[in-house]
Each structure stands twice: as C-alpha cells, then as structure tokens.
Amino acid sequence: MVLRMLLLLLLLGLQAAAIFSPTVDAKGHGYRVVAANKLQPKAVCSALRVIPPSSRTWLPLYHRNGPCSATPPPHSARTTPTSILSRDQFRAEAIQRRLSNKATVATTLGTALGLGTLEYVVAVGLGTPPVRQTVLIDTGSDLSWVQCRPCHLPGCHRQRDALFDPSKSSTYSPLPCGSPACARLAAQNGCSRSSNRCRYIVRYGDGSNTTGTYSSDTLTVTPSDVVASFRFGCSHADTGFPDADRTDGLLGLGGDAQSLMSQAGQRAFSYCLPPTVSHTGFFTLGVPNVSSARFAVTPLYRSAQSATFYFVILQAITVAGRRLAVPPSVFSAGAIMDSGTIITRLPPPAYAALRAAFTAEMIKMYPPAPAAGILDTCFNLTGVRNVRVPRVALVFDGGVAVELHPTGIIQYGCLAFASSRGNRSAGIIGNVQQRTLEVLYDVAGGAVGFRRGAC
Ligand SMILES: *[C@@H]1O[C@H](CO)[C@@H](O)[C@H](O)[C@H]1NC(C)=O
Ligand SMILES: *[C@@H]1O[C@H](CO)[C@@H](O)[C@H](O)[C@H]1NC(C)=O
Numbered sequence: 001m002v003l004r005m006l007l008l009l010l011l012l013g014l015q016a017a018a019i020f021s022p023t024v025d026a027k028g029h030g031y032r033v034v035a036a037n038k039l040q041p042k043a044v045c046s047a048l049r050v051i052p053p054s055s056r057t058w059l060p061l062y063h064r065n066g067p068c069s070a071t072p073p074p075h076s077a078r079t080t081p082t083s084i085l086s087r088d089q090f091r092a093e094a095i096q097r098r099l100s101n102k103a104t105v106a107t108t109l110g111t112a113l114g115l116g117t118l119e120y121v122v123a124v125g126l127g128t129p130p131v132r133q134t135v136l137i138d139t140g141s142d143l144s145w146v147q148c149r150p151c152h153l154p155g156c157h158r159q160r161d162a163l164f165d166p167s168k169s170s171t172y173s174p175l176p177c178g179s180p181a182c183a184r185l186a187a188q189n190g191c192s193r194s195s196n197r198c199r200y201i202v203r204y205g206d207g208s209n210t211t212g213t214y215s216s217d218t219l220t221v222t223p224s225d226v227v228a229s230f231r232f233g234c235s236h237a238d239t240g241f242p243d244a245d246r247t248d249g250l251l252g253l254g255g256d257a258q259s260l261m262s263q264a265g266q267r268a269f270s271y272c273l274p275p276t277v278s279h280t281g282f283f284t285l286g287v288p289n290v291s292s293a294r295f296a297v298t299p300l301y302r303s304a305q306s307a308t309f310y311f312v313i314l315q316a317i318t319v320a321g322r323r324l325a326v327p328p329s330v331f332s333a334g335a336i337m338d339s340g341t342i343i344t345r346l347p348p349p350a351y352a353a354l355r356a357a358f359t360a361e362m363i364k365m366y367p368p369a370p371a372a373g374i375l376d377t378c379f380n381l382t383g384v385r386n387v388r389v390p391r392v393a394l395v396f397d398g399g400v401a402v403e404l405h406p407t408g409i410i411q412y413g414c415l416a417f418a419s420s421r422g423n424r425s426a427g428i429i430g431n432v433q434q435r436t437l438e439v440l441y442d443v444a445g446g447a448v449g450f451r452r453g454a455c
C-alpha cells in the first residue's frame with residue numbers, strides 16, 4: 001500500500017517526461033528466426049560477442065554452472081530444469097513474502113532470500129595486495145561476504161580460490177562492537193565480547209546461512225574502481241551451498257546500507273547477462289561514459305517496505321508488435337528488477353493476456369507440449385532447426401519499449417514467464433528476460449536503463 005502511494009506520487013511527477021512510442025514492428029515482421037542450437041548452451045565458453053566501450057572498465061561475468069566458470073560442477077551435479085524452476089519459485093515467494101510482511105523490515109539481514117537460484121559470478125580483488133575472490137552477484141541482498149581463514153569443512157564449503165586470509169592483508173580490520181556499522185546490523189547480530197569484534201549472521205530464506213566477523217578491507221572491483229574500507233562479512237561458518245558450488249561468497253548489490261551500492265563512490269552499476277550459460281557477460285560500476293541516448297531509461301522506484309529492492313513499473317507488453325489489452329493499472333504494484341530470480345513474474349491478468357497472445361502465434365507453427373514446472377505454455381520444438389520466436393517487448397514507465405532477446409522469451413521450449421500469486425503482489429523482472437541487455441541501475445540518478453545487444 002505504502003509502495004503504491006509512493007509510486008503514484010512519483011508518477012505524478014513524470015507527466016512531463018517524454019513519451020516514446022513502443023517498438024511496433026514497422027515492417028510487419030512479428031518474429032525473429034533463431035537457429036535452435038543458438039538457444040542451447042555449448043560445451044565450450046564463448047567470449048564476449050560485443051566488447052563494452054573502451055572508455056569503461058568492466059569485469060567479465062559468468063554463469064556459475066557453465067563452461068566459462070573456472071570450476072563448472074561435474075555433469076552429474078548439474079541441476080535439472082525442474083529443480084531450478086522450483087528453487088526459482090521459492091525465491092519469488094520469499095521476495096513477495098518479504099514485501100508483504102512489515103514485521104521483517106527491522107531485521108532485513110535475518111530474512112535474506114535463498115542462495116539457491118543465484119547464478120552469475122564475477123571475480124573481484126579483496127585486501128592488500130588484492131586476492132582474487134569469485135562471488136555471486138545479488139541485487140536481492142545487501143551484505144557481501146567471503147569465506148575467511150580459518151573456515152573448516154564441513155562447517156564451510158569448498159571454494160575455487162584460496163581462502164581469504166585476513167592476516168595477510170595490510171588493510172584488513174575487524175569492525176569493533178561499538179562501531180556505527182555494527183550497530184546498523186539487525187538485532188540478532190552481535191558482539192563477540194572477548195575480542196570486541198562485530199559478529200554478523202545472514203540467514204537466507206532457503207535455510208542457508210553464514211556467520212563470522214563483520215570486517216572492512218579494500219575491495220578492488222576493477223583497477224580503476226577501488227572501494228577503500230569496504231564492509232563485508234568474513235565468514236567462518238556457512239551452510240546451504242550445494243557441494244558442487246565453488247564460489248567464495250556473495251556481492252550484495254541491493255539498495256540498503258550494507259550493500260556495495262551504498263559504499264561505492266558512484267552509486268550506479270550495470271551488468272549484461274549473457275544469452276546462454278556458455279557465453280560471457282560483464283559487470284561495471286558507475287554510470288557508463290557512453291551517450292545516454294543508447295539506453296532506454298525508466299524511473300527507478302524504492303519501496304517503504306524494503307530498502308533492498310529496486311522497482312520499475314511496466315505499462316504494457318507487446319507480442320509480435322501488438323499491444324496486449326491490459327490496462328496499465330494492472331501493473332501498479334510495480335516490478336522488482338532482480339539478478340537472482342530466473343523467470344519473470346507478471347500480475348495474473350497480464351500473464352493470462354501474454355500467454356494467450358503468445359500461444360496464438362506459436363500454435364500456428366508448433367504443436368503444444370506438456371508444462372515444465374512453473375512454465376505452463378510449452379511447445380514441441382523437437383527437430384526444428386530454426387525457431388520462429390514471436391517478438392516480445394516490455395514497455396516501461398515513460399513509454400520505453402525494450403525488446404527481449406529470443407533467449408529471454410523461450411526456455412526449455414516454453415514461454416519463460418509465470419504468474420504472480422495475486423493481483424496486488426509486485427511483479428519481478430527475472431534474469432532470463434534480462435539476457436543480452438545491459439541493465440543499468442543508476443541508483444543516485446533514480447533511473448534504470450536498458451541497452452540492447454550489449455553482450
Ligand atoms: C546455520 O544452519 C545450520 C544448519 O541448519 C545450523 O545448525 C546453524 O545453527 C545455523 N547457524 C546460525 C548462525 O543460524
Ligand atoms: C568519456 O569518454 C570520452 C571519449 O571517449 C573521454 O574523452 C572522457 O575522458 C571520458 N570521461 C570519463 C570520465 O571517463
């Protein structure tokens with residue numbers, strides 16, 4: 001409710017904003033034809049298809065289970081679509097619970113989302129001299145952490161890089177109990193009185209947790225993006241990581257005080273998630289030094305219920321160039337931009353209209369197939385060499401139309417969208433739909449930007 005009022009107020013301020021017409025397909029081509037094998041990951045890693053502008057510093061970004069990851073899990077340990085999609089449902093429900101339950105506001109750290117669906121990793125440098133640490137990126141949580149020496153199995157998990165050793169970094173310091181940063185942690189975090197060290201605990205919604213010393217050290221994101229005295233958790237015990245997962249920790253990109261966003265000088269970041277798990281994407285800090293006209297920009301909203309999440313507002317959806325008959329008011333609860341949720345969740349009336357329009361196009365060409373987990377609109381693409389994928393564009397607040405890449409529309413032969421539980425719950429823009437787009441979170445500037453064909 002508070003969120004909706006906030007959104008309304010902000011919307012009133014937008015009346016003067018330029019309105020662009022959505023991308024209606026001028027030539028009448030309602031489809032993109034993609035080779036079926038382009039929708040599938042390969043066994044080998046493909047480099048970036050498009051190199052980010054040379055005026056920017058960026059980090060390569062990979063899917064943790066793909067061949068670009070230095071330690072992809074063995075084939076037997078790879079997860080099936082059904083288990084991936086059920087964990088995704090778990091995350092979406094955890095987000096929606098967190099937004100509807102005001103009681104959790106004060107204990108944000110205690111109710112972080114699950115780790116299970118996080119998929120994309122980057123390698124940053126921690127300490128002086130910098131030590132490489134491979135971390136999951138997460139826009140749905142705030143506190144960053146890595147495993148620190150000592151961290152013994154099985155109380156910790158196996159990781160790909162050397163354990164971060166605080167005693168070898170000249171800039172490391174544990175935060176004392178009385179420090180303001182320690183006081184800002186939620187109540188169940190605390191103090192180790194014997195050592196006067198701040199203790200942090202994050203319990204994730206899926207039962208995973210991490211605990212250790214809340215600390216500060218130099219974080220080197222890229223050689224030109226160095227955050228001095230970066231506050232993070234030095235984990236001495238954690239549970240819930242799949243054994244095959246060798247990542248060292250997590251980089252929290254949410255909007256709350258503990259996040260990298262609140263600590264970095266430039267309060268903006270962007271990433272491009274690659275088209276398949278076998279491609280490379282990128283991550284950057286700061287507002288890109290490229291003509292902003294290349295980004296389609298929509299306002300970024302925040303919610304009174306949770307400082308963590310970044311919201312955008314959808315106005316419409318087009319399928320094959322035609323706008324769905326869904327009034328904009330259906331989208332008024334907003335949608336969370338999330339790097340960790342896989343499948344986009346739409347309000348039920350919007351999903352129903354999308355499913356109907358998409359099916360009407362697909363059924364002319366392909367026979368239906370059984371549902372796959374939460375994906376209920378599937379087609380039998382067996383033996384199809386070139387798949388004709390109806391164009392789908394999301395039209396955001398301000399009339400900004402963002403056409404999705406075919407790999408952001410079809411997953412496992414199914415329409416890669418799902419319905420939220422209720423009309424009034426916030427939607428979620430998931431990471432499948434974000435593929436190949438550079439998504440800019442300009443937190444300081446109050447905007448989210450999308451640049452097509454970025455990776
Ligand atoms: C973390 O989870 C494990 C296993 O569920 C549990 O034994 C442990 O007490 C938890 N730690 C904290 C700090 O909550
Ligand atoms: C932005 O790019 C232009 C042209 O590439 C360059 O001259 C300028 O120094 C850059 N600005 C920053 C802040 O990097």
Ligand SMILES: *[C@@H]1O[C@H](CO)[C@@H](O)[C@H](O)[C@H]1NC(C)=O
Pocket residue numbers: 368369370380381382383
């Ligand atoms: C898909 O079509 C192929 C032949 O075109 C058929 O053999 C197969 O059983 C179908 N699969 C499903 C799930 O209907």
Ligand SMILES: *[C@@H]1O[C@H](CO)[C@@H](O)[C@H](O)[C@H]1NC(C)=O
Pocket residue numbers: 330348349423
């Ligand atoms: C959700 O919205 C649709 C269309 O706006 C309406 O027909 C439906 O009754 C609503 N469902 C609930 C549970 O309010």
